[in-house]
Amino acid sequence: MAQERKSIFGEHLRRHALSYGFGFALLFISCYLQLYIPELIGRFTDRLEHSLLTREEAWRYGIGILTVGAGVAFFRSISRIYLFRLARRLEMRLRNELFAHWETMSARFYDERRVGDLMAYSISDVGVIRETTMGALFNAMEAVVLIVIAVVTLSATVDPWLTLWTMLPLPLLSLLAYRFQRRMQAQSNDIQDAIARMTSRVQEFVAGVRVVKAFAREESERERFGADNRAAAETNLALVRTQSSFSALGSIVVGASVFVSVVVGGWMTLRGMLSLGDFAALNTTLSLLVGPVENLGKVVHQIQRGVASQRRLLELFRTPPDIADDERTDMSVVDIEGDIEIRNLTFCYPGQARPALRDVSLRVPKGATLGVVGRVGAGKTTLVHLLVRLYDPPEGTIFLDGRDIRTIPLAVLRDRIGVVTQETFLFSSTVRDNIAFNPHPTTEDQVKEAAEIADVYKDVRTFSDGFDTEVGERGISLSGGQRQRLGIARAVIKRPSVYLLDDCLSAVDAVTEERILHRLRAATRGRTTIIVAHRVSAVRHADLIAVLEDGRIVETGTHESLLRLNGRYAEMVRMQAPDAEGTLVEEGVSG
Ligand SMILES: Nc1ncnc2c1ncn2[C@@H]1O[C@H](COP(=O)(O)OP(=O)(O)O)[C@@H](O)[C@H]1O
Numbered sequence: 001m002a003q004e005r006k007s008i009f010g011e012h013l014r015r016h017a018l019s020y021g022f023g024f025a026l027l028f029i030s031c032y033l034q035l036y037i038p039e040l041i042g043r044f045t046d047r048l049e050h051s052l053l054t055r056e057e058a059w060r061y062g063i064g065i066l067t068v069g070a071g072v073a074f075f076r077s078i079s080r081i082y083l084f085r086l087a088r089r090l091e092m093r094l095r096n097e098l099f100a101h102w103e104t105m106s107a108r109f110y111d112e113r114r115v116g117d118l119m120a121y122s123i124s125d126v127g128v129i130r131e132t133t134m135g136a137l138f139n140a141m142e143a144v145v146l147i148v149i150a151v152v153t154l155s156a157t158v159d160p161w162l163t164l165w166t167m168l169p170l171p172l173l174s175l176l177a178y179r180f181q182r183r184m185q186a187q188s189n190d191i192q193d194a195i196a197r198m199t200s201r202v203q204e205f206v207a208g209v210r211v212v213k214a215f216a217r218e219e220s221e222r223e224r225f226g227a228d229n230r231a232a233a234e235t236n237l238a239l240v241r242t243q244s245s246f247s248a249l250g251s252i253v254v255g256a257s258v259f260v261s262v263v264v265g266g267w268m269t270l271r272g273m274l275s276l277g278d279f280a281a282l283n284t285t286l287s288l289l290v291g292p293v294e295n296l297g298k299v300v301h302q303i304q305r306g307v308a309s310q311r312r313l314l315e316l317f318r319t320p321p322d323i324a325d326d327e328r329t330d331m332s333v334v335d336i337e338g339d340i341e342i343r344n345l346t347f348c349y350p351g352q353a354r355p356a357l358r359d360v361s362l363r364v365p366k367g368a369t370l371g372v373v374g375r376v377g378a379g380k381t382t383l384v385h386l387l388v389r390l391y392d393p394p395e396g397t398i399f400l401d402g403r404d405i406r407t408i409p410l411a412v413l414r415d416r417i418g419v420v421t422q423e424t425f426l427f428s429s430t431v432r433d434n435i436a437f438n439p440h441p442t443t444e445d446q447v448k449e450a451a452e453i454a455d456v457y458k459d460v461r462t463f464s465d466g467f468d469t470e471v472g473e474r475g476i477s478l479s480g481g482q483r484q485r486l487g488i489a490r491a492v493i494k495r496p497s498v499y500l501l502d503d504c505l506s507a508v509d510a511v512t513e514e515r516i517l518h519r520l521r522a523a524t525r526g527r528t529t530i531i532v533a534h535r536v537s538a539v540r541h542a543d544l545i546a547v548l549e550d551g552r553i554v555e556t557g558t559h560e561s562l563l564r565l566n567g568r569y570a571e572m573v574r575m576q577a578p579d580a581e582g583t584l585v586e587e588g589v590s591g
């Protein structure tokens with residue numbers, strides 16, 4: 001759907017053509033009424049000049065002008081509200097579409113982009129589109145209609161040449177507005193950048209307050225903040241200067257217009273070529289046009305911004321999801337048994353020259369447990385990523401139940417595999433929501449049971465609101481071990497066919513590790529499990545252990561056979577043995 005999209009504005013206008021027609025009709029009425037006021041004043045002046053005006057008639061004119069003014073206000077605000085609501089609808093729809101589009105994007109997409117840029121897309125660009133559809137459209141329409149009606153009526157009722165001459169300086173006002181609007185926009189962007197920098201400095205300071213204090217960096221932090229603060233203040237002043245120059249220059253242009261109307265119009269009135277009422281009508285009309293003419297210049301700039309934002313958004317919408325179900329997907333697959341086979345898997349992250357995995361071949365039959373150990377950067381996490389297709393493995397390298405993993409529907413794959421990621425990301429929500437983080441309904445007992453298996457239930461019981469305690473950015477902060485155990489509970493509650501545990505016990509002590517592993521063994525019995533571990537103790541009971549080094553498997557076997565082999569694995573065991581000299585030497589194998 002989104003791929004073929006050519007224009008966001010065009011699509012929106014077409015979709016709501018009737019509503020826009022109605023909104024503009026109301027606006028047209030308001031413009032027409034607005035220009036009726038000068039005419040009334042003109043007639044009033046003529047009657048006054050010829051001393052024909054009775055007291056009663058004067059009242060009638062007064063009330064008439066008041067009524068027309070009220071009509072203008074009424075129709076103008078109704079059409080504004082009506083049109084602005086349409087723009088708000090577009091904004092809402094775009095934001096939702098953008099978010100849905102982001103959800104289809106793979107991890108690779110996010111590797112290549114910065115959070116700030118994505119925020120800019122969702123907040124600024126969509127906002128600019130909304131401003132363009134509401135502000136620019138309304139202002140452009142109002143200005144054009146007012147100017148056209150004014151020129152036509154003045155030419156007909158007053159004098160075409162005089163009208164032309166008085167209007168002559170006005171395009172200059174539009175031009176000025178356009179040029180200055182551009183500069184003012186650039187300056188207010190600078191101000192926002194400076195404010196954003198200050199905000200992130202404060203944020204960083206609060207997050208890193210202990211480091212700042214421990215390293216006595218208060219003064220330099222204060223200086224950096226001061227510099228940003230100064231920059232913001234200076235840009236603010238520059239903006240005020242620009243605004244003042246604009247209003248000064250604008251007044252000169254308007255003054256020129258008034259000058260023509262007074263000198264030429266006054267002269268023509270004296271010569272009897274123009275009635276006093278016409279003269280009054282001309283000047284009133286002129287004053288009514290100043291605002292809209294100025295807006296016209298701003299509109300051009302606004303449309304330029306809108307077009308640029310539209311281009312960025314369309315580009316984003318056109319980026320197809322690189323990992324998605326396609327014509328090779330076998331939709332008849334609804335479950336996974338858990339038989340894993342990896343054949344000669346070599347994988348390179350996009351844009352990287354060195355493969356993260358080289359020629360990896362492994363077989364994990366249904367229900368078996370594979371342990372994977374290796375140094376930081378050996379490729380353990382990469383293997384986990386590929387098994388759930390966070391990145392796509394090359395075709396014909398990973399098979400589940402004898403099927404190429406790339407032919408299994410993504411929803412089934414990810415539903416039936418339970419991953420515990422190396423770092424547990426906690427969402428700003430309750431403990432319960434963070435555990436039951438899957439699309440299926442869960443009962444209280446299931447949450448509790450999962451928490452017990454992950455050995456985090458005893459911790460939850462000490463939280464003020466138990467499972468209802470808020471965690472994540474807005475809630476209580478948890479220790480690394482508690483986070484990891486919540487991550488395990490999150491996987492366990494799914495009762496998946498395959499467990500992928502990526503170094504999820506690194507932050508718990510050896511005794512807790514043993515307890516969790518014991519409970520997990522019971523919970524995962526009959527289910528395929530891959531344990532990536534930091535400590536060899538975690539993989540000791542695995543049916544098969546693979547030692548990964550620099551993307552290659554260098555040893556495979558059981559705990560006993562690998563000890564007998566007396567190679568890399570045996571060396572790790574010796575280094576990590578609790579009775580080895582000194583404390584645990586873990587640097588070499590962590591991560
Ligand atoms: N998203 C990524 N993009 C590019 N390279 C990556 C990415 N993730 C990991 N790598 C690289 O791949 C290699 C293996 O990393 P990883 O699988 O995380 O190792 P491990 O989990 O064993 O510590 C490392 O050299 C790492 O720098």
Ligand SMILES: [Mg+2]
Nearest residue numbers: 380381422591
């Ligand atoms: Mg890792």
